[in-house]
Amino acid sequence: MSAHADNHAHDDHGHHHKETFVTKYIFSQDHKMIAKQYLITGTIMGVIGVLMSMMFRIQIAWPEEPNVLFEALLGKWAPDGVMDADIYLALVTIHGTIMVFFVLTAGLSGTFSNLLIPLQIGARDMASGFLNMVSYWLFFLSSVLMVVSLFVEAGPAAAGWTIYPPLSALPMAQGGSGMGMTLWLISMAIFIASSLLGSLNYIVTVINLRTKGMSMTRLPLTIWAFFVTAIIGVVSFPVLLSAALLLIMDRSFGTSFFLSDIFIQGEVLHYQGGSPVLFEHLFWFLGHPEVYIVILPAMGLVSEIMASSSRKPIFGYRAMVASILAIAFLSTIVWGHHMFVSGMNPFLGSVFTFTTLLIAIPSAVKAFNWITTLWKGNLQMNPAMLFSIGFVSTFISGGLTGIILGDSALDINVHDTYFVVAHFHLVMGISALYGMFAGIYHWYPKMFGRMLNKNLGYIHFWITAVCAYGVFFPMHFIGMAGLPRRYYTNSHFPLFDDLANVNVVITIFALIGGIVQIVYLYNFFGSMFFGKKTVQNPWRSTTLEWTAPVKHIHGNWEGEIPHVYRWSYDYSKPGHDDDFVPQNVPLKEGEEELQH
Numbered sequence: 001m002s003a004h005a006d007n008h009a010h011d012d013h014g015h016h017h018k019e020t021f022v023t024k025y026i027f028s029q030d031h032k033m034i035a036k037q038y039l040i041t042g043t044i045m046g047v048i049g050v051l052m053s054m055m056f057r058i059q060i061a062w063p064e065e066p067n068v069l070f071e072a073l074l075g076k077w078a079p080d081g082v083m084d085a086d087i088y089l090a091l092v093t094i095h096g097t098i099m100v101f102f103v104l105t106a107g108l109s110g111t112f113s114n115l116l117i118p119l120q121i122g123a124r125d126m127a128s129g130f131l132n133m134v135s136y137w138l139f140f141l142s143s144v145l146m147v148v149s150l151f152v153e154a155g156p157a158a159a160g161w162t163i164y165p166p167l168s169a170l171p172m173a174q175g176g177s178g179m180g181m182t183l184w185l186i187s188m189a190i191f192i193a194s195s196l197l198g199s200l201n202y203i204v205t206v207i208n209l210r211t212k213g214m215s216m217t218r219l220p221l222t223i224w225a226f227f228v229t230a231i232i233g234v235v236s237f238p239v240l241l242s243a244a245l246l247l248i249m250d251r252s253f254g255t256s257f258f259l260s261d262i263f264i265q266g267e268v269l270h271y272q273g274g275s276p277v278l279f280e281h282l283f284w285f286l287g288h289p290e291v292y293i294v295i296l297p298a299m300g301l302v303s304e305i306m307a308s309s310s311r312k313p314i315f316g317y318r319a320m321v322a323s324i325l326a327i328a329f330l331s332t333i334v335w336g337h338h339m340f341v342s343g344m345n346p347f348l349g350s351v352f353t354f355t356t357l358l359i360a361i362p363s364a365v366k367a368f369n370w371i372t373t374l375w376k377g378n379l380q381m382n383p384a385m386l387f388s389i390g391f392v393s394t395f396i397s398g399g400l401t402g403i404i405l406g407d408s409a410l411d412i413n414v415h416d417t418y419f420v421v422a423h424f425h426l427v428m429g430i431s432a433l434y435g436m437f438a439g440i441y442h443w444y445p446k447m448f449g450r451m452l453n454k455n456l457g458y459i460h461f462w463i464t465a466v467c468a469y470g471v472f473f474p475m476h477f478i479g480m481a482g483l484p485r486r487y488y489t490n491s492h493f494p495l496f497d498d499l500a501n502v503n504v505v506i507t508i509f510a511l512i513g514g515i516v517q518i519v520y521l522y523n524f525f526g527s528m529f530f531g532k533k534t535v536q537n538p539w540r541s542t543t544l545e546w547t548a549p550v551k552h553i554h555g556n557w558e559g560e561i562p563h564v565y566r567w568s569y570d571y572s573k574p575g576h577d578d579d580f581v582p583q584n585v586p587l588k589e590g591e592e593e594l595q596h
Contacts, residue, residue, distance in 0.1 A: 029129030031114045038110035049098035054089045057213025059083045062509035063489035068224045086596035087160040088488035090176045096161025104432045108297040113202050113226040119545035124555045127204040138194035138485045142187045149183035157184035161462040165258040165276040169250045185244050190239045199230035220568040223298040228328045236289040243282035284335035292331040298435020305442050308541045309385035310377025313569040316369045323362035330359040340408045349408035356406035383457030387438035398426025419479025422472045429485025430468045450531030467513030538579050
């Protein structure tokens with residue numbers, strides 16, 4: 001940032017007008033407040049998403065048995081407490097949508113990009129505070145629309161979270177193809193607008209507003225992850241927007257982009273020439289990079305926390321940056337592995353197999369570097385560190401099954417079974433949630449000025465970790481046994497009778513894992529008011545955000561913005577009294593900056 005801009009920002013801070021409740025907490029343009037808004041909105045959406053998953057797990061474990069919970073929550077969709085078949089697919093659809101887009105994307109990118117980018121690069125705020133505010137409110141509006149769609153009379157969207165045509169393209173196909181589907185599409189269009197505004201803001205901020213001395217090779221890995229994630233979002237989100245707009249035209253204006261030769265109850269519809277496979281290409285061109293839009297910020301957070309909590313420099317900084325860039329590039333050319341059973345040309349299938357297996361290399365580089373960072377470190381086993389190690393565990397165990405799904409010949413056998421559900425929940429869902437929890441436990445003092453209760457954090461981690469593997473590890477085996485996903489009951493197939501008890505075990509783990517999140521919610525909201533007050537740098541970390549005062553002020557720092565003299569990971573450096581040297585401490589005479 002130039003000296004002129006710095007002085008101007010400081011002057012602005014000095015003469016800042018008195019904020020009202022509305023300008024401070026609701027229509028705030030301060031990146032720290034917007035980060036909190038994203039986090040709390042994402043948390044509320046997460047509660048809804050987890051509640052849905054618990055409901056359909058109960059349905060799978062004890063199908064056709066009356067349940068008072070269904071009667072209370074589903075009303076007409078659960079006559080006499082027995083879940084209706086139509087609402088089951090709707091619950092799966094909205095659960096997937098909420099968790100992927102509204103919880104993980106907002107909870108990781110929305111929250112931590114907003115909180116950390118200006119603080120860690122030494123900027124007063126985002127490049128555009130106004131656009132940042134608009135981005136959040138578009139996200140909030142899309143969240144509200146998604147929740148409102150649950151109360152549509154004919155039922156919410158019910159075509160799976162991938163909304164493949166023709167179920168999503170023909171309003172008359174089923175109850176969940178009507179108004180609920182329209183609201184889903186409008187909600188996602190608004191969400192994409194929000195993501196694009198946010199991503200452009202993050203990119204411009206990182207490129208233009210770094211403080212003096214903050215070269216790209218001195219950026220923390222968190223910032224690299226957020227920066228590259230934003231670039232992936234700008235490249236791939238517009239493709240889903242085009243798919244949604246074409247789908248709206250098919251639904252409402254008689255076009256035929258995704259429809260061809262459709263029969264309903266013996267009647268031939270007038271559509272011809274379209275292809276549902278075209279929609280699959282457009283959807284997965286975003287859908288696969290979306291996995292990395294979710295997981296890359298978690299990788300950045302985990303890298304930062306591991307270095308800080310093992311009191312060691314991150315191992316292989318440049319290799320970590322290179323692997324982030326490689327993952328970003330490869331993530332945009334692997335989407336076809338979701339479509340191996342769509343009649344794809346076998347040669348094209350082999351190309352997508354090659355690029356999919358190739359992406360394992362940068363992922364493995366990151367995993368080995370995390371393990372090496374932990375090796376012989378002075379490990380501080382706080383909740384943030386436990387969730388970070390849990391992240392590496394689920395990322396590796398979930399990623400290994402991706403090798404099977406990424407191979408076009410092997411994938412055919414387990415496609416659309418619970419094997420796929422187990423794979424992506426471990427490698428993306430649970431890993432991303434662990435990254436998010438790790439980030440919350442680590443940066444909560446920076447957000448709210450108070451500490452979370454460590455003992456409640458331990459309870460939260462251990463029960464969550466046991467239940468996550470208890471749910472998704474057995475799913476691999478029922479998937480290999482051929483159990484299809486998205487079926488609301490398997491009791492009509494004698495072939496699967498032996499798997500019924502496994503589904504009961506999975507559901508019990510899911511219920512315990514869901515209920516224990518109440519401990520986290522109590523800790524999160526209770527600590528805002530009753531938590532122990534934090535010191536300025538509770539984790540003794542080196543990055544710039546811990547040099548800012550605990551009390552949130554407009555502009556982040558009083559007086560001059562700190563300058564940067566060293567890279568982000570000077571932990572346990574010989575020749576220094578403390579086991580950490582903040583980035584704004586000048587090099588001593590004769591001291592060399594670490595080569596990384």
